[in-house]
Amino acid sequence: KAGVTQTPRYLIKTRGQQVTLSCSPISGHRSVSWYQQTPGQGLQFLFEYFSETQRNKGNFPGRFSGRQFSNSRSEMNVSTLELGDSALYLCASSLRGLAGAHNEQFFGPGTRLTVL
Amino acid sequence: QQQVKQSPQSLIVQKGGISIINCAYENTAFDYFPWYQQFPGKGPALLIAIRPDVSEKKEGRFTISFNKSAKQFSLHIMDSQPGDSATYFCAARGRSGGSNYKLTFGKGTLLTVNP
Numbered sequence: 001k002a003g004v005t006q007t008p009r010y011l012i013k014t015r016g017q018q019v020t021l022s023c024s025p026i027s028g029h030r031s032v033s034w035y036q037q038t039p040g041q042g043l044q045f046l047f048e049y050f051s052e053t054q055r056n057k058g059n060f061p062g063r064f065s066g067r068q069f070s071n072s073r074s075e076m077n078v079s080t081l082e083l084g085d086s087a088l089y090l091c092a093s094s095l096r097g098l099a100g101a102h103n104e105q106f107f108g109p110g111t112r113l114t115v116l
Numbered sequence: 117q118q119q120v121k122q123s124p125q126s127l128i129v130q131k132g133g134i135s136i137i138n139c140a141y142e143n144t145a146f147d148y149f150p151w152y153q154q155f156p157g158k159g160p161a162l163l164i165a166i167r168p169d170v171s172e173k174k175e176g177r178f179t180i181s182f183n184k185s186a187k188q189f190s191l192h193i194m195d196s197q198p199g200d201s202a203t204y205f206c207a208a209r210g211r212s213g214g215s216n217y218k219l220t221f222g223k224g225t226l227l228t229v230n231p
Contacts, residue, residue, distance in 0.1 A: 004159070033218075042223035043160070043205060048216070056216040090159050098209055098217035103148070105219070107159030 002027065004093050004108035012114045018079040021111045025072050025093030031055075032074040033098075033105065034066060037088040046089075049074050050097050078113075086115045119143050120208050122222025129229050135193040137225045139206035142187065148209035150219075151180065151191050155202045163204070164191070196229045203227070 005024045013019050025032050034046040045058040049068035066076045072093075078085055092105040121140045129135045139149075148167055152160035166173045166180040166189065173180045179192040193200055206222040 043207075043221040045218045045220070048218065056218050058218065092159070098219060103209070103217075104150075104162050104165075107152075107161065109157065109159050 004091060004106055006089075006091050006108040006111050008111060009109065010112045010114075012116065013081050014116050015081055015083060017081050018077065019081060019113060021076045021078075021089055021091075021113070023074045023076070023091030023093075023108060025074070025091075026106055029093040029095055029106075030072055031094045031097035032068055032072065033092045033094075034074070034076050035090040035092065036060070037090055037110070038086075043090070046076070048097060055097060081115045083115050086113060088112050119220045120206060120222045122206050122225060124225060125223070126226040127228070129196045129227065131196065131198060131229055131231050133196050133229075135191075135196045135200070135227055135229070137191045137204050137206070137227070138188065139190065139208075139222050140186075140188045141208050143208070143210050143220075144187070146208035146210040146220075149180070149182065149189050150207050150209075151178075152205040152207065152221075153202050154205065154224075160205055193227075196227075198229045198231050201227055201229050 007022045031050045033048040036044045048056040052068045063079045068074045088110040090110045092107045094105045150165035151163045153163045154160040164175050164178050168184050177194045182189045203224045203226050205224045207219045
């Protein structure tokens, strides 16, 4: 079974631009969560999507948004990029999300975003 | 507000030794405590997890000890090997502000096992 895939793996943008990151979950998984990983703050939860609906959201500004498609693939968008948005963005998929009994999350390799 | 505190930030252990990583939490509503292992260039991978009704869980060389009254849990890696060198994250699952479940992570421990 193929794992979680994220594209692109690396991205360089400048301040003020916007960026879209993509995540394809494991086949059959309906929940996709996004995390931001930085050396200073560690792993921070951005949001979770389940069956095309945002089910939970972390404490990030509205510049961070996401969506999920009917095939469970998800995209994350960051508008008006700031230097502090430089991070590794991780996507994790699970069968039914964190609330379920089988709630293991499988992480992708991440997208390394650098904002200049 | 950091709800899961992890220590130490880094740890160096000799091959064959025991690695111990500790985490403490504040939210008594947390109900699931996983540990993740992350190698450079890879995403975190679930290593082992425990629920608060159990005081210890062992899987191979990896053991979680859980102390509900102290709100602490720890990861023990027995017979540590150079291949265990990675960053380890503890996490806790819970609801925040009445919303749905999410995972809150500790800031990670960089483990180096010397040959």
